[in-house]
Each structure stands twice: as C-alpha cells, then as structure tokens.
Amino acid sequence: MSETFERYFVPQPSKFPILGAAALLLFGSGAAMWVNKVGAGPWIFFCGIAILIYMLFGWFGQVVRESEGGLYGRQVGKSFRWSMGWFIFSEVMFFAAFFGALFYVRVLALPALSTGENEALLWQGFSGAWPSSGPRVADAFTPMGAWGIPAINTLILLSSGATLTWAHYGLLKGKRSQLKLGLLVTILLGAIFLSLQAYEYTHAYAELNLRLDSGIYGSTFYLLTGFHGLHVTVGAIMLTVMLFRSIAGHFTPEHHFGFEAAAWYWHFVDVVWLFLFVVVYWL
Structure with missing residues (x-):
C-alpha cells in the first residue's frame, strides 16, 4: 500500500521579520522619548510607524500572493488556524487583566479602604461605593450611563456580527455579491460605532467632567473602552482588506482562511463589548 504525503511549504528567507523588530524598537523608544519631552522622540516614533506599515503591507502581501498561488496545503492551513487561535487567546488574557483590575478595585479594594482604620489614610467620609474617585479626591464627575450611546453601540456591534455571518454564508454558497455587501455593511457599522464612541468621549469630557484623571x-473607564475601540479599529481595517480581496476575486468556498481569521477577530471584539457593556456601563 502506497501513501502520499503532502509537501509542507517552506518560505524563502525574508527581510520582513527584522524590519518588524526595528519598527517596534523605534516605535517604543520614540514614544518613551516623546513622553519625556526629548526633541527627536516624535520623529523616531513616526519613523517606526512608517516602517511598521511598510512591513505589514509587504509581509501580508507576500502571504496573500503565496496563498492565491496555491502554495499552501492543509498543514499550512492548520498552522494558520492554530496561530490565529493563540493570538485571540492572548487578546482574551489582555482584556482579562483589565477586567480583573476592575473586579479587584470594586469588590476587594474599595470595601477594605472604607473601613474605619483605613479611612484615616485617605480622607474623612470616604465611601467604598462604586463609582468612586478613590483613592484620591477628584473633581466631581457624573458616571457614564448604560442607556443611550452605549446601548446603541451594543446593538450596532451585535448587528455587525450578524451581517458578517451573512457575508460568510454568501461566500460558502458562492454568492459573491452577498459576500461583498455583507462585508461593506459590517465595516460601515464598525465606523458608526467608533464615531459614536468619539462623540461619547467628547460628551464625557465636556458635560460629565469625566476625565482620564477622575480617579479609579x-x-x-477610558482604559477598557479605549482599548476596545482600538481593537474595533484594527478589526475594521482587517475587514476592509478582506473586502478589497473579495472584489479582486480572492477566496473560494473551500479556501478562505484570511476571511475566517478576520471574522474570528471581529466576533471576539463583539463578545468583549458585551462583557464591557455589562460590567463598565450597566453594573
């Protein structure tokens, strides 16, 4: 009995990993110098950004060409899926740290600080109730309510998950127009979400006096919602690339992991927002 073995694709040596490392070095060092008011800091920072963008376009473009050229087999596809799965898991741990910090403050730290013997360390009349400006006295602020823009944004993100699933269904059925329309609508919903979040921040600063330095x-609030907004931005960019690839005729019902990876990421962003809406805005 003869067996056939699939040849595993081995890429050629590439310049892009070292370019990515150099970009991150310039990005980090430039940001540190900028914060510390070193004159060359902004220039180094934006130089790192430029090299990073060049690296992303070049490296991902090479992967797309190799994929469309039929160089990837089942083993490569499996490694891509494992890699994307571990990447999303690292993002889960990223947000878990922030949710854990919020849990620690609300459930453990504030009640402990509001006891009689610890109250003297802060100020008279300190309350362990949430929301709190503790452990320092901040200017009075109004917490952000759940019903309004946050609730509308929740509906928008849930709808975007549905439109993306509809686009995926169109791809599986060979309906290219449904694929492109679903992607376009999903991207537009993501843009509306980000626009409303920007308006929410403006409203919080101008009318609620809710600022980044308004205590804990x-x-x-800004750490969790801001990083989530950054992830929505990254997800919208990924879906935009998928839309352009779909217009160019890429993806088939059998081979479309690039689309699947972007869809996984977008659904992850949706799920994180549901937790964030309940914990940050509602409770």
Missing part, C-alpha cells in the same frame, strides 16, 4: 473610575 475614570482611568478604568
């Missing part, structure tokens, strides 16, 4: 509530 302000810092956790």
Whole structure:
C-alpha cells in the first residue's frame, strides 16, 4: 500500500521579520522619548510607524500572493488556524487583566479602604461605593450611563456580527455579491460605532467632567473602552482588506482562511463589548 504525503511549504528567507523588530524598537523608544519631552522622540516614533506599515503591507502581501498561488496545503492551513487561535487567546488574557483590575478595585479594594482604620489614610467620609474617585479626591464627575450611546453601540456591534455571518454564508454558497455587501455593511457599522464612541468621549469630557484623571473610575473607564475601540479599529481595517480581496476575486468556498481569521477577530471584539457593556456601563 502506497501513501502520499503532502509537501509542507517552506518560505524563502525574508527581510520582513527584522524590519518588524526595528519598527517596534523605534516605535517604543520614540514614544518613551516623546513622553519625556526629548526633541527627536516624535520623529523616531513616526519613523517606526512608517516602517511598521511598510512591513505589514509587504509581509501580508507576500502571504496573500503565496496563498492565491496555491502554495499552501492543509498543514499550512492548520498552522494558520492554530496561530490565529493563540493570538485571540492572548487578546482574551489582555482584556482579562483589565477586567480583573476592575473586579479587584470594586469588590476587594474599595470595601477594605472604607473601613474605619483605613479611612484615616485617605480622607474623612470616604465611601467604598462604586463609582468612586478613590483613592484620591477628584473633581466631581457624573458616571457614564448604560442607556443611550452605549446601548446603541451594543446593538450596532451585535448587528455587525450578524451581517458578517451573512457575508460568510454568501461566500460558502458562492454568492459573491452577498459576500461583498455583507462585508461593506459590517465595516460601515464598525465606523458608526467608533464615531459614536468619539462623540461619547467628547460628551464625557465636556458635560460629565469625566476625565482620564477622575480617579479609579475614570482611568478604568477610558482604559477598557479605549482599548476596545482600538481593537474595533484594527478589526475594521482587517475587514476592509478582506473586502478589497473579495472584489479582486480572492477566496473560494473551500479556501478562505484570511476571511475566517478576520471574522474570528471581529466576533471576539463583539463578545468583549458585551462583557464591557455589562460590567463598565450597566453594573
């Protein structure tokens, strides 16, 4: 009995890993110098950004050409899926750290600080109730309510997950127009979400006096919602690339992992927002 073995694709040596490392070095060092008011900091920072963008276009473009050229087999596809799965898991741990910090403050730290013997370390009349400006006295602020823009954004993101699934279904059935329309609508919903979040921040600063330095509530609010907004931005960019690839005729019902990877990421962003809406806005 003869057996056939699939040849595993081995890429040629590439310049892009070292370019990516150099870009991140310039990005990090430039940001540190910028914060510390070193004159060359902004230039180094944006130089790192430029090299990073060049690296992303070049490296991902090479992967797309190799994929469309039929160089990848089942083993490569499996490694891509494992890699994307571990990447999303690392993102889960990223947000878990922030949610854990919020849990620690609300459930453990504030009640402990509001006891009689610890109250003297802060100020008279300190309350362990949430939302709190503790452990420092901040200017009075109004916490962000759940019903309004946050609820609308929740509906928008849930709808975007449905439109993306509809696009995926179109791809599996060979309906290219459904694929492209679903992707376009999903991207537009993501853009509306980000626009409403920007308006929410403007409203919070101007009318609610809710700022990044408004104690522990302000810092956790902007940290969680801001990083989530960054992830929505990255997901929208990924879906935009998938839309252009779909217009160019890429992807088949049998081979479309690039689309699947972007869809996994977008659904992850949706799920994180549901937790964030309940914990940050509602409770």
